Amino acid sequence: MPVNDMVIRIGGESGEGIVTIGEIFVRIAAFSGLEVYTFRTFPAEILGGHVTFQARISDKPVLSQGDEIDVLVSLNQEGYDKHIGELRPGGMVLYDSTDVSPMPGLDGHLLYPVPVDELARSIDFMRGRNLVMIGAMVRLFGLPLDRAEQMVRRRLGRYKDLLPKNLESLNLGYNYAQEHFTQPPPVYLEPPVEGAREGLVMTGNQALALGAIAAGCRIYAGYPITPATDIMEFLAKELPKVGGAVIQAEDEIAAINMAIGASFAGARAMTATSGPGLSLMIEALGLASMTETPVVMVDVQRAGPSTGMPTKTSQGDLYLALYAGNDEAPRFVVAPSSVEDCFYQMINAFNLAERYQMPVIVLSDQSLAPRVETCPPFRLDQIELFDRELADLAETDTYERYKITETGVSPMAVPGMKGGHHTAEGLEHNEKGNPNYTPQMHQAMMEKRQRKIETARQQLTLWPNIVEEWGDDDAAIAIMGWGSSLGPVQEAMARAQAEGYKVAALFPKVLLPMPDLQIRRFIKGRRAIIIPELNLRGQFARMIEHRYSRELIRDGIEVVSLNKYRGLPFRPVEIYEKIVEVAQLLTVRARVE
């Protein structure tokens, strides 16, 4: 069992403070210099219902929630019964001995009872139960008490009169563990002696919202929907502080149209939603494409179809993002792959929207949205923002909003600019923007709008964070994927490589336009491409097969879909096993040939 790489799970009723315990504990670990990665499941109930909080803590960057559970923390019997089957043999159970009776001897589990209720009662502060447990966890797993105290001050400091009692509770748990658990546990953490490296601790949705602010977004319009809502809540608090505004719209259709209106008036604007909301926004997506209005639409995907499972994850909206809408409306699609990447891809998204005057869909998902990750400090000095190209109105008496150009991009005029009047027109229009239905004009305008995709495809080769590529250059087996499955893929590959398998991987961050140049170069010489996706049909795999069919057929490269559609993210072992299976298959084939 490795030191400094542990998976800890806390399960129980929602409202019991499961998430509080988890979030405070991982932050203590993060602030002690360790890397963290959390995984949450939410109950469907508004109050009550079962909630699971899981965190992986390590001294190396953590890429996935791990394969098995080393530690189970139980505050009540249900929290024990429901999860004990998943604790690995020899794993540790830390539990409230007042409420939980564990099965002695089961799977060689090591038991660590803490009389949480009793201890809390001894200082007449039942509200401190969670902190008693955190204190015991801090001591048992080897985290520094001063960091824990700092974190309690930081997270709970706003309840000033309760702070002494909160700290006392923490210390009670800590001292109890010190006295009673004298043997070092099999799993523990060793924070780096040099202390915490500079870094950030945040969720995927926070990183998206911060990316939006960094990208100059000043108007947000949205409608509450799980699991995207906290983007709106975050921006509602912070956007006014940078001179922006948040409008909680009456529905998603209003939200996207408000964002489009705001962008037309010159502001960088966005909305965020989940699949059902994006479905409602599709008509307006076409409008933004037709009127060439920049706008960013975040889709935090959840399992569907229809209402589906709002608190479970999926990568099922790729087709929706790529193709939805009547006739052909060009748009861009971007998919961040980690909490850190959420920040940078929002900058890419706004840059794409503004530079090419197009709607951009950003595909996040339910596992990435609430996940707390440690990430390196954002490189703010390296951020380059592209402004929309504004018309030079002094030079012309007749401004043409939709002037046909080589790149497809026409200089924009926004209200307030002298002499730039025009109508942003959802009907087919001529260069001035006046309605026009002639066959020639429609053809010319369809081509102009589509041309921006090809212009972007070429120019994107010079942009940062467009693809992520790693692994063995000469590997016969490759993995391609998109979005938040990147972490599990990295981990699965590291394990396979350590065992002597050769594997290479590529994740495009911009899915439309596909970075053809990099992908064609990447697939050359491979024998098989594994494409893991959290959807049933293999939407990305089908897109790869379709787009690169010539190369795939010519070079005899097989596309192997690995599809999971259970509402849960990939575990690295699932991808690892596929790599081994494909490797064996290739070996057998080589022998036959």
Add this chain to the structure above:
Amino acid sequence: MITLAEPIKVKDWKSDVKPIWCPGCGDYGVLNSLLKALSDLKLDPDHVAIASGIGCSGRFPAFVNAYGFHGVHGRALPLATGIKTANPELTVFAVGGDGDAFSIGGGHLPHAARRNVDVTYVVMDNEIYGLTKGQPSPTSPIGMERKASPYGTYDAPLNPIAMVLSYGASFVARGFSSQPRELTELIKRGVQHQGFSFIQVMSPCVTFFDTYAYFKEITAPMPESHDPSDRMAAMQLALERTQYLGVFYEDNRPPHHVHMEELQEKAGNHLTLEKLLERFQR
């Protein structure tokens, strides 16, 4: 409201795009009244934006020499809300018909009203769908026989004025396309009103539901005794069979963008990204 020292003439407010409305359509009168109001108010075309949806009214922005946005069906108000929020210096209009405003876009009206977004919303109500060639609309009378309702409609018509009053709109008025002078004055008052101004304009469709005679018969000037700050009295007048023309209601609570500006000031309005990121540092 950004104004010019000298007004732009009505003919110069008119764009070179010719309306495609049927000869005799009420919407010509509405367009001319709106152009006259723009001129009278000495508005600056660079700071006027008009949002529209779909229907005979949809191409309205293209007929005016100003900034315009011709959006999708029913969404003129969300577009206008976004425009005004992003740039409060602009004078913003939304235009639509009874289908756009009360049917497909009916869900936006209460919220634009309660949000009190500073937009003048001109709804050309002809009690029928004209662009799709004559189907009953949410304001059509009961019993209307058309191809889509061969046995006559059963649905009761909406009462837009009563509806918008109950939504809490801060300016509620009705005009008639055949009374351009009065309509111009109503639009001017609507623009000058700081907040959401709703103006229902009876604007007959000569082709599919010619209501000129009917509207003339059923309309009457607003009683001089009516006090537009009295919402109950306004509601009473709205529920009468006579369709009164004039201002039903007006109050002066601050508009949405003023609230947003106050909110920005309260929140601090000087945050840098570096400062914001400090909170997430370990």
